[in-house]
Amino acid sequence: MEALFAAFSIPAIFLIAAFLWKKFPPKTISHFYGYRTRRTMSNQDIWDYANQIGPKMFLTLGLVLLIITVLGYLIFSQKVILIVIFAMLIGIGVGMFWCETQLNKYFDKNGNRRTKH
Template sequence: MIILFIVGLGLVFSGIGAWMWKKPPRRINRLAGYRSPRSMKSQAAWDFAQVYSGRLMCISGLVMMLVVTPLFWFSGYNFDTLNPALIVLLPLFPVLAATIIPIYFTERKLKSLFDNEGNPKK
């Protein structure tokens, strides 16, 4: 069950990431896309953040499916004997990592490429 959950979330992350990477939201909005205060400062920052974070999300979803899932699968541990609370909490760690890591690197890249007003640095 844990393995199916991680594979499913990996597919969701990869799918949304691929969508943002290949067909990012064109205009700054509050409904869809990578929405952080830094990415919404200018259209140039917005456009960059959509593609960059989409690529990172796609990669993090693939890592969840191709690296984390085999770790659970081949660990040899019988997950059916786990406490139900652990069954919920155990897959939470890869999901949090797959969420936080793209945000961290996108914000870091935005900070290095754009000033505080959202203008590209020279």
């Protein structure tokens, strides 16, 4: 039962964090809170955009982890926590890749907004 609680707490943390991040986005560049990379902290414009898409990534990851937790518990109840932790690590990597891909669409490598052609 403790493993089940731990497994469900992981997607819950992502869902709560997504809600709080969306509701209270960081207004200025911060070393404490927000989507922090060297690139996103280079200027306010890229920071604002990154922290607009960051909560979407957390929400998606939280929902996917919730589904994985339910299915993992139904199929592999004894190993559900390992499955969820593994999925979380993969999801964080995929989520960061998605965020960086979005940033590449709208900003150059120096953090300047791309001009439309």
